[in-house]
Amino acid sequence: MKVVVCVKQIPDPATPYQLESGTNWLLRPDDQILDDTDRYGVEMGLQLAQASEGTVTLVCMGPAGNGQGIRQALAMGADQAILIEDDTLRGSNALTTARVLAAAIQRDGFDLVITGTESTDGYSGVLPQMLSELLDVPALTYATKVEAADGKVTIHRQTASGYDVVEASLPAVVAVTAGVVEPRYPTFKGIMDAKKKTVESLSVADLGVERGPDQTVASITDAAERTAGQKIEDDGESHLAIVALLEQRKVI
């Protein structure tokens, strides 16, 4: 099975994000990490490819920087990566991103495309479906469990009240939630091997993609701040302060 996993390099969420003045676009430092949520997609892809003696290709859009994020995913065991990097893609919305990813995926063909449910930095949460429309295949979303065999994919799809079992024939797009599988940690050998793996770099012109209509961020304003209340050190009796507040709020 030919598995494609969409991954994203993002600024480390532990450091405050910086916005570019004027455009209010997120500034992307050289040093970016693999979006943590993508580790689940990569792991899922590796397991499904392994079971079918297939391959895993990573597809990533955005500035390469030092490429550390992509190397992280390659070190987990993916076979190769395609990186679409182009200055004209700065500030792209989900639609343009989906068009770029779809074009790269279509170029080499696929049986299964795996994405996360939403990125940590942009979190628009609509990309998997956009991708599926552009690839003209079904999207099976919010997957908490995935099985693929005999040209068919079956998932457990998280719902508000439980889960649905959803199936479709391949090719298809599957968007996985965190926790769908336990992502492996790269081994030393994996890290060394990753350095030798191919990362193909493509531009918008290579793919012939047209940028979609943009949305703009006109202004950023400070929100009304919530102020801190009382802070106490636990001296063995701090639970009584909680009980008192719960009483005051008539919870108990």
Add this chain to the structure above:
Amino acid sequence: MAAIWVFVEEEGGSPTTIGLELLAAGRQLGEVTAIYLGTGSDGAFETLGEHGANSVLHLDAGSRLPAGPVATALAARIADQAPDLIIFGQAYTDRDVAGRLAARLGVGVLSNAIAVRLADGGVETDHEILGGAQVATASMTQGPLLVLIRPKSFVAEAVGGPMPAVEEIGLPDPARSEATVTESHVEEREGPQLGEAAVVVSGGRGLGSPEAYELVERLGKKLGAATGATRAIVDAGWVPYAKQVGQTGKTVKPDVYIACGISGAMQHLVGMKDSKTIIAINKDPDAPIFSIADLGVVGDVHKVLPKLIEALESREG
């Protein structure tokens, strides 16, 4: 008057709460048509009317996963009737349909909005960024205009409208390949729903181990609360995704929110900072959660929670 279409999904025979919130968002902007996805019934349509829907376009996807066929049917309708704005919720099926529809129409989507306005032939939306410390105002002018609104941004309220006219919209024949729902499982749930509970008890990485989440559950049970979690422990597989509170999870605004072993990453704060009262227990005195907590206890959850649970038990006598 502007024509506003509002996507409302059915659950358990009635419109979802988020769907009714969206109707409140829509009716302040113009004349509302509800796009109702589900089995449909007079009772459900009546509720849509009471919440301000002037008319209803009804679609029933049956066992088909809705996004594909519903987007196809809606795209045709949109081409025909050119609504000024289409509103969806930041919810599972809404996101699926909106994403598929947007790609089909060749337009973007403004996601995660907390407020929406019509402006200069386009739409303007507010979005919380940096954990809610700042608000970004975004706009889009090329229609059809699609917006996804976060839960709890508007208050669902019956305003007493009449029974709306309902038009049935047929779905296209199944595509070459389409996703099908073969089974539905409703998970037994004790206590109230996370999004609607008056009290929420959540746990984070500070619990130290998945087993310690039991403390959160026990406290939750004592208070009749729903239980939630941070993304960190959902990602770690300690609790299911459905419990995640935050930017990429659920938004909650309970009367009381108790954060146990939660440091207060921006990702989490955006989902709970509008709770009326926030109580936080965390070992690190510099944890960001304390900057928004009404009562902050600097201490070990493994020590404080058992005592708290015990104190609540002894009150019950």
